[in-house]
Amino acid sequence: MTPMIAPLLELQRVSFDYHGQRVLHELDFQVYPGERVALIGANGAGKTTLLHLLVGLKRPSAGQIIAFGRVRMCEADFYDVRARVGLLFQDADDQLFCPTALEDVAFGPLNLGRSPQQARADALATLETLGLREFAERVTYRLSAGEKRLVALATVLAMRPEVLLLDEPTTGLDDATAARLTAYLATLEQTMLLVSHDGPFLAQLATRAVRLAGGTVAH
Amino acid sequence: MTTTVPTPPATPLPPLRGADWLLAHDPRLRLLAAGLFALVVVSLNQLSSSGAALALALGLTVAARLDARALARRLLALTGFLLIMLLTLPFTTPGTSWFTLGSLSASTAGRDLALLILCKATAVMLTLTILVGTLDPLAFAQALGRLGVPHRLTQLLLLTIRQIHLIDAESIRLRQALRARAFVPRTDWQTWRTYGWLIGMLLVRSFARAERLLEAMRCRGFRGRFYRLDTPTWRTADSLAALGWLLLLGGLLWFDQHADVQALGAML
Incomplete structure (x- = not known):
């Protein structure tokens, strides 16, 4: 890594405790512009926790979170982080809640203050690029697991984030859908943080890998 | 999962x-x-x-x-x-x-x-x-909101519409898992205890899911307010229909009073 460039996202000596258990211990971690970092490690190593810390869904027990050059402490600090960092959840059912896919994809853009016309256009364009145009008016709970995952990705992409945090994006997808998703992600310019157990997926996308073990980065 | x-x-x-x-x-x-x-x-x-x-x-x-x-x-x-x-x-x-x-x-x-x-x-x-x-449901909740029903209530309605299905799917999964292990409902303690656990597990899971859903919404910039894609506008036709409806309702009330007078007259 070129140390001259400032990291987009950074954890400084971050610890995180969950129900008395130390999940992360004095962890140092950076994501630089243009990188696609693979975050690997055993189940329960704290990969999802790390993603949630970066967008302020969880607060560290100790240490600092720096995003886009500013230390982020309280909920309000993370408002603009969440607009610039898109998090794709492990379970698409957690992410989709509107009756139709179009409304779900437009939810983020509307929250960012875009006009309804603009939000609709953004949502439709995003669905179009993911090949989901015909799903726009479909009811989200009737979609298959693969379709849900792609729509969930669309909900994140419609906000035009600079960084994508993807939590096991290929888990539960069939080979064809996973390949389609991987190919699409490869075309994106966004900086990415990929949590996955899918070797071929990471091999195709990641520019470097970070292994979490024992609550810290294992070298 | x-x-x-x-x-x-x-x-x-x-x-x-x-x-x-x-x-x-x-x-x-x-x-x-x-x-x-x-x-x-x-x-x-x-x-x-x-x-x-x-x-x-x-x-x-x-x-x-x-x-x-x-x-x-x-x-x-x-x-x-x-x-x-x-x-x-x-x-x-x-x-x-x-x-x-x-x-x-x-x-x-x-x-x-x-x-x-x-x-x-x-x-x-x-x-x-x-x-x-x-x-x-969405139009219903939105209309309620625009008529002055508190945001919290309309949000509760909107989210329930989607979540109720997920809880149902969850309960189907849990009951399938029970059946897969040869569970047959009987009138004994084992059955009541199992149903107790089933309901308890559903509540816990629904709560956890609600938390994850809120987290996902916050990630997409949600700060307690829903914005809608298309907001229907009140047109002249709506005003005319409202006027017509009011006249009809007024007529009903008048008829009710009038019929009352007649009935009184008949009694006297």
């Missing part, structure tokens, strides 16, 4: 679709019209005016061109209840005898009361089904 569960429909009843003229009207108008109608009809005292209200509701039903079977299924629950009332009220209300059945005596007052309730209940139920039942 991304196991695909056969997805049952969100509601046991298929959505009702109204005629185009009905869909063209602002949801707020439809809510207000149904609410006002219910208030007026409830306040009616005469059988004749209640009958007129029922006729009005039936006219609306014909004009709305709903799927007759879907409508019948919706009205079935109310009809059962009304039937019991129709059969019992004449015998339980004191008054001049209408006819006797063995030792039981049916009163004319009871008969009239039963008919009055039948007319009123059916009229209100029909208009509610036609004007409000044909709204999609």
